[in-house]
Amino acid sequence: MAFNIDIGFTTQAGRKAGNEDFCAAMLPDPGQEGMGSIVAIADGVSSGGMGREAAQTTVTSLVRDYYATPETWDTTVALDRIIGAQNAWLSGINQRRQPVLGLTTLTALVLCGQSYTLAHVGDSRAYLLRGGELLQLTHDHVMNHPDFRHQLLRAVGAEDHVVVDYLQGELLVGDVFVLVTDGVHGVIADGRLKELSDLQAVPSAQLASHNLVNAALAAGSQDNVTAVVVRVLSLLDATLPDVSRMAQTLPISPRLKVGEMLDGLRVTATVADSGINLLYQVRDPASQVLYAFKTLHPDRAHDREERAMLAHEAWLATRMQTGRAADHLVHIHERLPAGRERTAFYLLYDWHAGETLQQQLDRGQKFGVQQALAAATQTAQALGRLHQQCVIHRDIKPANLHQGVDGVLRLLDLGVALSGREPEAMRKLHAGTPSFINPEQWGYSATAADGPEELPDAQSDLFALGVTLYQLLTTRLPYGEVLPYQVGRYYRDPVAPSRISPEVPIWLDHIVLKAVARDKRKRFETAEELLLALERGASRPLTAPQASPLLQRDPTALWKLALGVSLLFNLLLVYWLLFLPK
Structure with missing residues (x-):
């Protein structure tokens, strides 16, 4: 269903010479x-006439820059970043031009999916009219004294750091939001405001905002008067909180057999069973279209954390469909074919004919240099686009790289990806395939073998891509296979791929060894840097990586050597004392 709202706004200077409100x-x-x-309202406060500038720049920067933030960010994060930046800029301006100041209140409302997010600083107000009841959503940041009730305790631009109040809630069709400055709510009682905002009696949001402003002026308001009215007519598809609620309420389907049907989809094959998730190939009998059907294993049906992780994957896959990374991801379907209703919680992806790179390796296919380069280049492009959206895949490996018959290489399985909005349990999970996890996640660094474990970042994906490229070229892993529940050990430098596969050129050796270097500081920092090196190839080769000193590979080596010498000396001493003639 399309998202549809009715917005109306009215602002007047009233009895003042100028209007310092802005919406x-x-x-x-x-x-x-x-x-x-997004809608926003601000009431400028000034000494020297700069309140209008403060209000206008704050509101316009917020509504404009909001859509430039990554879709994977939580709404509160996006708003906080923008408001914080605007506050820092405005505060700096005020410090330079004192005593002339420009401050402003700010109340902003984002309506997204089936929820709303409110950001608030100052004494403008936001109300929600629902089911005939009017609820004030904001708290006035003013001094609690009758003589100083207009003295602001918080304002954008007042200090280097501003504290913003946030409120999130469920959105319903028919909700009416009213945002007003103190020139309106200061003279209109809540009962009268409710009456003027009731869109069952008023035909449009614009007329409601007009009536609110006129009523405030008629009541003798001495301030600028501004009102914004928003009515929700229909809702958009579910957001992450919405999907999470669905994941916790819908049942998990029992294990399905070939030929069985669920929600009009017939199972044609069981593709994978990880013990946590089940993947089926299903067909829609009406259209004969194939889909990939992913759900939780029935044994995990009561695990709320696993449900939340699958919900995050569904949300993230949906969000990624609108970005540049979509070309290298599998399309997910939010709705079932023919508009059928879901009776269970599962994910429905497009089905692409082809094989994963791991399947090709398993059947003994030998990857040539050009074929391996093509796969690495497409993967680096996809990772670059994911990282631009602040998404970390966390499980790059041949089994998650699918080469379609259409020639497109696609990244599979966003199940453990990090977006900044993943469940906390998932963030702490030591996810990924052990042999492809970078040393820092095992607590290994260039200076300590047993340091603190680091969280995965973009370089984690690039290390895994380097391991993948190494495996495609040599059929081996640079640091050997690490089994589940083992800890990776990085006490030697990898063997150059050309020593295993002589057809690998030296310039590619340098790229691969840089990508899988033990020292994070020596690896590629961004996917774009790796992609550029791959594209330049032999025309502008990288310098040969230097071998790591023994003490850097194993900081305990000196102590081990000293212990060995000491042990040998003591054995010789014992032998001399016991067996040599006295």
Whole structure:
């Protein structure tokens, strides 16, 4: 269903010479519908006439820059980053031009999916009219004294750091949000405000905002008067909180057999069983279209954390469909064919004919240099686009790289990917395939073999891609196979691929060894850097990597050597005392 709202706004200077209030609204461009719509209202406060500037720049920067933030960010994170940056800029301006100041209140509302997010600083207000009841959503940041009730305790631009109040809640069709400055709510009682905002009696949001402003002026308001009214007519598809709620409420299907049907989809094959998730190939009998059907294993049906992780994958896969990374990801279907309703919680992806790179390795296929380079180049492109969206895949390996018959290499399985909005349990999970996990996640660094474990980052994906490229070229792993529940050991430098496969050129040796270097500082920092090295190839080769000193590979080597010498000396001493003639 399309997201549809009715917005109305009215602002007047009233009895003041100038209007220092400002309000704005912005709807998403095509392809950004998942970010929702944003409205904001501000009341400028000044000594020297700069309040209008503060209010206008704050509101316009917020509604404009909101759509430039990654869709994977939580709405509160996006708003906080923008408001914080605007506050720092405005505060700096105020410090330079004192005593002339420009401060502003700010109340912003984002309507996204089936929820709303409110950000608030100052004494403007936001109300929610639902089911005939009017609820004030914000708290006035003013001094609690009758003589100083207009003295702000918080404002954008007042200090180097601003504390913003956030509120999130469920969105329902028919909800009416009212945002007003103190020139309105200071003279209109809540009962009257509710009456004027009731869109069952008023035909449009614009007329409701107009009536609120006129009522405030008629009541004798001495301030600028501004009102924004937003009515929710229909809702968009589910956001992450919405998907999470669905994941916890819908049942998990029992284990399905070939030929069985669920929600009009017939199972044609069981593709994989990891013990946590089940993957089926299913067909829609009406259209004969094949899909990939992913669900939790029935034994995990009561695990709320596993449900939350699968919900995060569903949400993330949906969000990624609107970005540049979509070309290298598998399309997910939020709705079932023919509009059928779901009776269980599962993910439905497109089915692509082809094989994973691991399947090709398992059947003994030998990857040539050009074939391996093509796979690495496409993967680096896909990772670069994921990382631009602040997403870390965390499980790059041949089994998760699918080469379609259409020639497109696609990344599979966002099940353990990090987006900044993943469940906390998932963030702490030591996820991924052990042989492809970078040394830092095992607590290994260039200076200590048993340091603190680091969280995965973009370089983790690039290390895994380097291991994948090494395996494609040599059929071996650079540091040997690490079995589950083992800890990787990095006490030697990898053997150059050309020593195993002589057809590998030296310049490619240098790229691969840099990608899988034990020292994080020597590896590629971004996917774009790795991609550039692959594309330049022999025309601008990288310098040969230097071998790591023994003490860097194993900081305990000196102590081991000293212990060995000491042990040998003591054995000789014992032998001399016991067996040599006295």
